[in-house]
Amino acid sequence: LPPLPAKSPIGRIDENTYSQYAGCTKFQQLPISKNLKDGLRQSGYKNMTNIQRASLPHSLCGRDILGAAKTGSGKTLAFIIPVLEKLYKARWGLEDGVGSIIMSPTRELADQLFGVLKSVGKHHGFSAGLLIGGHEYDEEKDHVNRMNILICTPGRLLKHMDTTPNFDCSQLQVLVLDEADRILDAGFKKEVNAIISQLPKHKQTLLFSATQTKSVKDLARLSLKDPEYIAVDEES
Ligand code: ADP
Ligand code: MG
Numbered sequence: 001l002p003p004l005p006a007k008s009p010i011g012r013i014d015e016n017t018y019s020q021y022a023g024c025t026k027f028q029q030l031p032i033s034k035n036l037k038d039g040l041r042q043s044g045y046k047n048m049t050n051i052q053r054a055s056l057p058h059s060l061c062g063r064d065i066l067g068a069a070k071t072g073s074g075k076t077l078a079f080i081i082p083v084l085e086k087l088y089k090a091r092w093g094l095e096d097g098v099g100s101i102i103m104s105p106t107r108e109l110a111d112q113l114f115g116v117l118k119s120v121g122k123h124h125g126f127s128a129g130l131l132i133g134g135h136e137y138d139e140e141k142d143h144v145n146r147m148n149i150l151i152c153t154p155g156r157l158l159k160h161m162d163t164t165p166n167f168d169c170s171q172l173q174v175l176v177l178d179e180a181d182r183i184l185d186a187g188f189k190k191e192v193n194a195i196i197s198q199l200p201k202h203k204q205t206l207l208f209s210a211t212q213t214k215s216v217k218d219l220a221r222l223s224l225k226d227p228e229y230i231a232v233d234e235e236s
Helices: 015-021 034-042 050-059 075-089 107-120 137-146 154-163 180-185 189-198 214-223
Strands: 065-069 100-103 128-131 149-152 174-177 204-209 228-232
Touching (some): 034 107, 050 065, 050 075, 050 228, 065 075, 065 214, 075 100, 075 107, 075 204, 100 107, 100 154, 107 128, 107 149, 128 137, 137 154, 149 154, 174 214, 180 204, 189 214
Parallel strands (some): 065 228, 100 149, 100 174, 128 149
């Protein structure tokens, strides 16, 4: 494996925490909760891929991330892990409402993410919901505030933000934009900008993409604070 990318000198995050994570190659070496280690092991995940190795030390200590790595490189766990760990450390509970939003370009991808979240997060007590077109909006509406983690397509999330009474994201801890290049290619730029403008400013944002297009960089400028840029080209 290639060495980890050089650490940026100005860290606004606890450097001691960062150094505990840097250099780990196996999930079981990460200083993460036992729940999460068990979920990863039981899901069959042992060695980290390059994008996971390079990004988790940063994301787990709270930094914003702009991560680029090609399809199949393991980007999903690079955000599912920090989402679960952050909410776990915050002792997030059912009454705390929406703690994380994970945005995906398509229903099919959202569905896959949901499967990974259920598997890796099976020892956590979090509630999770899929907000995607094709589901009954009225049914979703009644449950949406009781969900700790929302996996959604931009159009459907915006519909809830605009029309669901009492829909509340004010406590949001982590926003994930997965496959950001595809979200933008699918013409969701306006929706994503509208969503971001309605979310609280103080949160962690993880933006992952297979390619670094101009529109991805524009979105990163709009949505990320002092991010760590991580691009991984190698086979994982
Ligand atoms: P990407 O989002 O970058 O296209 P995925 O997160 O969908 O990639 O992962 C691609 C495949 O690799 C999936 O089948 C996933 O289960 C597998 N995978 C991801 N991380 C690991 C890992 N650390 N060890 C083994 N398999 C992994
Ligand atoms: Mg992916």
